[in-house]
Amino acid sequence: MDGKVEVEWDEETVDKMVAVLRSTLDHRAMLDLERRARSGTGTEEKGRHHHHHCHDDAADEDDASDDEGHHGHDHQHHHHQHHHHHHHHTCKKGPDDGVGQLLDEVCGDDGLRDMVVLVMERTAEIFENVRRKAAQEEGAVMDEETAIGVQKEILKEALIRQILQTVNAKIRSAQSLESREGGLLATPGGYRGSDLDRLRSETIHSLMRTGFAVQDGFMGGQEYTEVYREVEMLEYASTFNQVYQQQLSGTRSDDMGWFSFADIDRIQHKHLWGVFEVLSSLPFELNKKANLYLQMSSTFQLACYHAKGTFYKRHIDGGYDAKTNNGRKITAIYYPNPQDWTESDGGALRIYGPRRNPYGRSKGGSTPPDGDGSEADDDTPAIQDILPKGDRLVLFRSRDMPHEVLLCHRKRFAVSLWLPGPPGPGDDWQT
Missing domain, CATH: 2.60.120.620 (q2cbj1_9rhob like domain)
Known part of the structure; x- marks a missing residue:
C-alpha cells in the first residue's frame, strides 16, 4: 500500500487529522481492535485478561482526569490525552507479547501519521457509496447530524481495518524473516x-x-x-x-x-x-x-x-x-x-x-x-x-x-x- 494517490497535506492539517484518529481510538475502539488483532494468534487470552482491571480503575480515572482536562486550556488537554491514552491502553502485556507491541507501535503517533491520508480517503469513499446507496434505495437525503454520525462510524471502522492490515502485514513480514x-x-x-x-x-x-x-x-x-x-x-x-x-x-x-x-x-x-x-x-x-x-x-x-x-x-x-x-x-x-x-x-x-x-x-x-x-x-x-x-x-x-x-x-x-x-x-x- 505505498499510497500512489499523492495528496499533499501540510503539517498542520496532518497534525489535526492525527488528533482526530487518536480521539477515534477511544477505550471501546481499542478493546475491539485488540480483540480482532489477537484473534487467531494464540494470544487471545492476553486481550481478555487485561480488560477486567482496565475497566475497574482506568475507566474511572479516565472520567476524572478528562473533566480536569476540559477546564484547562485545550492545548494541555491534548497533551494530557496523549499521555493517558498511552498509560491506559497499552496493548503489550509482558515482554514476549509481540502482537501487543506491534499494536502499540502502529497506534502511536508515527503509526497513525503514516496511515492518515489513506484512512481519510477510504472513509470519504465509503461514505460517498453509503450516501449514494441511501439516495437510490430510500430516496433519502441524509441530514447533517445523521451524516456526521455515519461518517464517524465509517472512520472508526476504516481506521481499525487499516491498523489491522498494517499489524497483519508486519506479523507476516516478521514471520518471513524468522520463519523458524x-x-x-x-x-x-x-x-x-x-x-x-x-x-x-x-x-x-x-x-x-x-x-x-x-x-x-x-x-x-x-x-x-x-x-x-x-x-x-x-x-x-x-x-x-x-x-x-x-x-x-x-x-x-x-x-x-x-x-x-x-x-x-x-x-x-x-x-x-x-x-x-x-x-x-x-x-x-x-x-x-x-x-x-x-x-x-x-x-x-x-x-x-x-x-x-x-x-x-x-x-x-x-x-x-x-x-x-x-x-x-x-x-x-x-x-x-x-x-x-x-x-x-x-x-x-x-x-x-x-x-x-x-x-x-x-x-x-x-x-x-x-x-x-x-x-x-x-x-x-x-x-x-x-x-x-x-x-x-x-x-x-x-x-x-x-x-x-x-x-x-x-x-x-x-x-x-x-x-x-x-x-x-x-x-x-x-x-
Missing part, C-alpha cells in the same frame, strides 16, 4: 481441533511432486452453497475493497477483503467459519505428513470476481530472495461457486510451470549463482487450467508456481489462506 521461530510453528501435537485428516494422500503427493494439487469434495455435501451465500452477504455489506494499487497498474480487477475469525460472525457465517477452521488446520496436517515447517495462519482473503471480464494477470505469490520473500510458502484456495461451472464461464485458475528455485536437485539450469532465478523464468508454459468449481480446494507452492485468473464471465468467489514457512525445508522438489 518456535511458537508460530504449526506443531501437529499442539493442534486442538479435529483430526488432521482432511487431505487425501494423493493431494499431498501431488503438491510435493508437481508443485500443486486439486481436491474435490473438500468440505463434503452441499455446504459450499451456504458458504457462497455467506460470502455474498459479506460482499454486499461492502467489506471488500477494490484492490486500488493493482487496479491502477492493470494487474487485477477483482474486489477483496482480509478477514480473520474476529471479522465474521460464528452464527451468521457458520459455514464460512467452518471453512476457516479447516483451512487453518492445514499447516498442522501438512507438517505432520510432509516436512515443510509451516506456520499457523489465520488471516484469510475473500475475493470476488464480478461477471464482467474480471481477471488477475500472471503473478507469483512469493519468492526466495530478500526482496521477494514475504514468508508465503503454500497457497490454499477454496472455491464455493456452483458446481455446474463450465469453461465458457471463464475464471479458471491457470497454473504455469514452476520457476527454478535455489534448492533444485540439479544445480545447473537457469538459476544464476546468487539470485533465485525468478527473473529468468517468466515464460514457463501453462500446465493446467483449474475451474473454480464448488467445494474444490487448490494447493500450490507460493514461491514456485506462477498463476493467473482468466477473464471471468460469472460471479466467482475464492477463499484463500497463505501458509507461511521458511525457504528450504521441502523445497528441493524440482529435479
Whole structure:
C-alpha cells in the first residue's frame, strides 16, 4: 500500500487529522481492535485478561482526569490525552507479547501519521457509496447530524481495518524473516481441533511432486452453497475493497477483503467459519505428513470476481530472495461457486510451470549463482487450467508456481489462506 494517490497535506492539517484518529481510538475502539488483532494468534487470552482491571480503575480515572482536562486550556488537554491514552491502553502485556507491541507501535503517533491520508480517503469513499446507496434505495437525503454520525462510524471502522492490515502485514513480514521461530510453528501435537485428516494422500503427493494439487469434495455435501451465500452477504455489506494499487497498474480487477475469525460472525457465517477452521488446520496436517515447517495462519482473503471480464494477470505469490520473500510458502484456495461451472464461464485458475528455485536437485539450469532465478523464468508454459468449481480446494507452492485468473464471465468467489514457512525445508522438489 505505498499510497500512489499523492495528496499533499501540510503539517498542520496532518497534525489535526492525527488528533482526530487518536480521539477515534477511544477505550471501546481499542478493546475491539485488540480483540480482532489477537484473534487467531494464540494470544487471545492476553486481550481478555487485561480488560477486567482496565475497566475497574482506568475507566474511572479516565472520567476524572478528562473533566480536569476540559477546564484547562485545550492545548494541555491534548497533551494530557496523549499521555493517558498511552498509560491506559497499552496493548503489550509482558515482554514476549509481540502482537501487543506491534499494536502499540502502529497506534502511536508515527503509526497513525503514516496511515492518515489513506484512512481519510477510504472513509470519504465509503461514505460517498453509503450516501449514494441511501439516495437510490430510500430516496433519502441524509441530514447533517445523521451524516456526521455515519461518517464517524465509517472512520472508526476504516481506521481499525487499516491498523489491522498494517499489524497483519508486519506479523507476516516478521514471520518471513524468522520463519523458524518456535511458537508460530504449526506443531501437529499442539493442534486442538479435529483430526488432521482432511487431505487425501494423493493431494499431498501431488503438491510435493508437481508443485500443486486439486481436491474435490473438500468440505463434503452441499455446504459450499451456504458458504457462497455467506460470502455474498459479506460482499454486499461492502467489506471488500477494490484492490486500488493493482487496479491502477492493470494487474487485477477483482474486489477483496482480509478477514480473520474476529471479522465474521460464528452464527451468521457458520459455514464460512467452518471453512476457516479447516483451512487453518492445514499447516498442522501438512507438517505432520510432509516436512515443510509451516506456520499457523489465520488471516484469510475473500475475493470476488464480478461477471464482467474480471481477471488477475500472471503473478507469483512469493519468492526466495530478500526482496521477494514475504514468508508465503503454500497457497490454499477454496472455491464455493456452483458446481455446474463450465469453461465458457471463464475464471479458471491457470497454473504455469514452476520457476527454478535455489534448492533444485540439479544445480545447473537457469538459476544464476546468487539470485533465485525468478527473473529468468517468466515464460514457463501453462500446465493446467483449474475451474473454480464448488467445494474444490487448490494447493500450490507460493514461491514456485506462477498463476493467473482468466477473464471471468460469472460471479466467482475464492477463499484463500497463505501458509507461511521458511525457504528450504521441502523445497528441493524440482529435479
